[in-house]
Amino acid sequence: MNYFPDEVIEHVFHFVNSNKDRNSISLVCKLWYRIERFSRSRVLVGNCYAITPERVIARFPCLKSLFLKGKPHFADFNLVPQDWGGYVYPWIKCLEKNRTNLEELRLKRMIVTDDSLELVAKSFSNFKSLVLVSCEGFTTDGLAAIAANCRFLRELDLQENEIEDHRGQWLNCFSESCTSLVALNFACLKGDINLAALERLVARSPNLKSLRLNRSVPVETLHRILVQAPQLVDIGVGSFVCDPESETFLKLTALLQKRHSIRSLSGFFEMTLYCAPAIYPLFSNLISLNLSYAPAFPGKELIKILQLCGKLQKLWVLDCIGDKGLEIVAYSCKELQELRVFPSDPDGDGNATFVTEEGLVAISSGCPKLNSLLYFCAQMTNAALITVARNCPNFIRFRLCILDPTKPDAATLQPLDEGFGAIVQACKGLRRLSISGHLTDQVFQYIGMHAKNLEMLSVAFAGGSDKGMLHVLNGCEKLNKLEIRDCPYGDGALLNNVRKYETMRSLWMSSCNISMGGCRMLAKSMPRLNVEVINENGDLNRDGDDDQLVDKLFVYRTLAGPRTDAPDFVWTL
Amino acid sequence: MGSYDKDLNLEATELRLGLPGTDQPEPTTNIIIHSNNKRSIHQTKEEDQEGASKVAASKAQIVGWPPIRSFRKNSVQPKKDRAGTEADVSGIYVKVSMDGAPYLRKIDLNSYKGYDQLLVAIQSMFRITIGRYSEREGYSGSEHAPTYEDKDGDWMLVGDVPWEMFTTTCKRLRIMKGSEARGLGCGV
Numbered sequence: 001m002n003y004f005p006d007e008v009i010e011h012v013f014h015f016v017n018s019n020k021d022r023n024s025i026s027l028v029c030k031l032w033y034r035i036e037r038f039s040r041s042r043v044l045v046g047n048c049y050a051i052t053p054e055r056v057i058a059r060f061p062c063l064k065s066l067f068l069k070g071k072p073h074f075a076d077f078n079l080v081p082q083d084w085g086g087y088v089y090p091w092i093k094c095l096e097k098n099r100t101n102l103e104e105l106r107l108k109r110m111i112v113t114d115d116s117l118e119l120v121a122k123s124f125s126n127f128k129s130l131v132l133v134s135c136e137g138f139t140t141d142g143l144a145a146i147a148a149n150c151r152f153l154r155e156l157d158l159q160e161n162e163i164e165d166h167r168g169q170w171l172n173c174f175s176e177s178c179t180s181l182v183a184l185n186f187a188c189l190k191g192d193i194n195l196a197a198l199e200r201l202v203a204r205s206p207n208l209k210s211l212r213l214n215r216s217v218p219v220e221t222l223h224r225i226l227v228q229a230p231q232l233v234d235i236g237v238g239s240f241v242c243d244p245e246s247e248t249f250l251k252l253t254a255l256l257q258k259r260h261s262i263r264s265l266s267g268f269f270e271m272t273l274y275c276a277p278a279i280y281p282l283f284s285n286l287i288s289l290n291l292s293y294a295p296a297f298p299g300k301e302l303i304k305i306l307q308l309c310g311k312l313q314k315l316w317v318l319d320c321i322g323d324k325g326l327e328i329v330a331y332s333c334k335e336l337q338e339l340r341v342f343p344s345d346p347d348g349d350g351n352a353t354f355v356t357e358e359g360l361v362a363i364s365s366g367c368p369k370l371n372s373l374l375y376f377c378a379q380m381t382n383a384a385l386i387t388v389a390r391n392c393p394n395f396i397r398f399r400l401c402i403l404d405p406t407k408p409d410a411a412t413l414q415p416l417d418e419g420f421g422a423i424v425q426a427c428k429g430l431r432r433l434s435i436s437g438h439l440t441d442q443v444f445q446y447i448g449m450h451a452k453n454l455e456m457l458s459v460a461f462a463g464g465s466d467k468g469m470l471h472v473l474n475g476c477e478k479l480n481k482l483e484i485r486d487c488p489y490g491d492g493a494l495l496n497n498v499r500k501y502e503t504m505r506s507l508w509m510s511s512c513n514i515s516m517g518g519c520r521m522l523a524k525s526m527p528r529l530n531v532e533v534i535n536e537n538g539d540l541n542r543d544g545d546d547d548q549l550v551d552k553l554f555v556y557r558t559l560a561g562p563r564t565d566a567p568d569f570v571w572t573l
Numbered sequence: 574m575g576s577y578d579k580d581l582n583l584e585a586t587e588l589r590l591g592l593p594g595t596d597q598p599e600p601t602t603n604i605i606i607h608s609n610n611k612r613s614i615h616q617t618k619e620e621d622q623e624g625a626s627k628v629a630a631s632k633a634q635i636v637g638w639p640p641i642r643s644f645r646k647n648s649v650q651p652k653k654d655r656a657g658t659e660a661d662v663s664g665i666y667v668k669v670s671m672d673g674a675p676y677l678r679k680i681d682l683n684s685y686k687g688y689d690q691l692l693v694a695i696q697s698m699f700r701i702t703i704g705r706y707s708e709r710e711g712y713s714g715s716e717h718a719p720t721y722e723d724k725d726g727d728w729m730l731v732g733d734v735p736w737e738m739f740t741t742t743c744k745r746l747r748i749m750k751g752s753e754a755r756g757l758g759c760g761v
Contacts, residue, residue, distance in 0.1 A: 074637065074640075076640070076642045076643075077636075077637030077638070077640045077641070077642070077643075078636055078637050078643060079636065079637045082689060134642060134644070160642055160644040160645065161644070162643075162644060164693070164694075188644065269648070292645075293645075293648055342641060342645065343639055343641065346639050346641055346646050347634065376639055376641075401639055401640060403639055405635070405638060434640075458640075460638070460640070485637070538707060
């Protein structure tokens, strides 16, 4: 390849899009490193504290698209204190200072302020796409700034963020000349929006393919929008509360019978079952269906709908579907690839239906293409998991959460080691695994032995000893993220293979048996890791004894050194 | 673990003193938890005393379990029969006064999901900072402390009781300032 001019090599690289591949390319030789870095336009920084924004921009001066992740995953479940960190402002400031031609910004679990959004809106004239997932710290004022200033905005996608809603007029702020919208998702906003502004915006956006409404948009508006936008492919219907005897209902029913292009549905925040018939015609064309925010759907109605979904590939539901409902899915949805079953009664103090191992077995035998699972269930058995493993060897993501976190095999009362062992043995391509239930060191031995492609492992309330954690650290060659809570692992496990942590993005351990001494030792032996002790309760003494127990520990590799924005209860040792 | 006993329903055959039909509150597995509000909560199922022996329901509230995003948790409210469901629908409006401010404000406690959100709103509304809460020291780190008047007419420090209990017993809020505020939390 030495005899090709640089332009040819660059042209070839243009076809390589995956970050992993580009990282590999850049390691081949200096020439390739140089060419690759000037041609990389999409950059993923999986941990915003692993490197400084200055270094990223210096290496990739032509970057147009940046994907940043901030807080550790367990922050989603309130295990990380609110002001731990993950601020995006310094990154945006740096991008602005360097006059980067930023077009796309994607953020996950970061603290985004209105100031940051305003800076984005005013600094990058070609800005096209903003995707915020599980972020917080901003209000609808920030959205207004984006709407008002980004004249070529194509995508505004807000997924499950905590946004302070000032009930303002942010939708009005889209200028009349903004006609480029392709995707707009504000389903997570809690407040009212200006309906007329929304309708006008849709009317002047001929390229709008995806629109997800929040719960404040009434069904009359939805109908008018659907009339205006026959090109819509993905719709979040909002609350979908409708009087089945109203004119709107009749008009909507008639309209939807002709909308064969709709492929994806979500929303239904308060849907009453009487309105379901209006959308029946849509189900046979659907590829993706998200009913996980629709608690009012009774099982019978769900079953009726799911029987129609012959092309469905992605299904998110609540556990009120029950095992019977899952059997229907197994029978009807032969193309299913991704299934998520969420708990409808997370605090467990109601009389909710739930799903068990039976539902999962049914799905596995009916849906051979299944490769991604998130399953919140009341119980599980080894026999079921073994059957699932046999039926579905193609799992890439397998996340099982038993609502009672230390529950053993419901039939034999044994630990669930054998079941999960079967999963990792059969699913050679498994990249992400979450395990729960009564578990011993044995399951980790299986994981270490067989899960050679595993990148992310989540463990909660497992039993056993330090050996368990060591099996994983020593055996899982591609391990990138390990998060552990409420397990009996101590300093022995933490310190046995410290070099491993430099090959990983991060390690989270909370409510385990780690001591200050262990953390200090880790920090001392591995200077290129940030060893963060999170002293949330104020119980720890920074200069105190080695034997103080550390409740929350977050370890990650970094080229940026200890971070300067840590709050006073986070200590980088 | 205790779950085995529940499956065998030993309770049904247990010899006990006491009138038939009364249920003792089931002992919960005491898992130590700390929430963002830095309180440790020990919840017993006193609510179960209506005799509904919901075996599956007796769990301690473990922080972060089941692992679903709080956004989802708050959105998909189960069909709970909460006391005072009227309030859920119509909003719980309480007056908020701040020492030295010329007029009062009113907020809807139902529009917040917890103390964090409430305090953020109050700080933004009055353009002040309220310190960090701790069980021992109250609010340290600023001049202001949020207090509330409860059903009994007593002035309490915001944050001491579980959120649900707070929303149902809070009659009005007062942001205390200065030395009066600093006196709170020490040896109270």
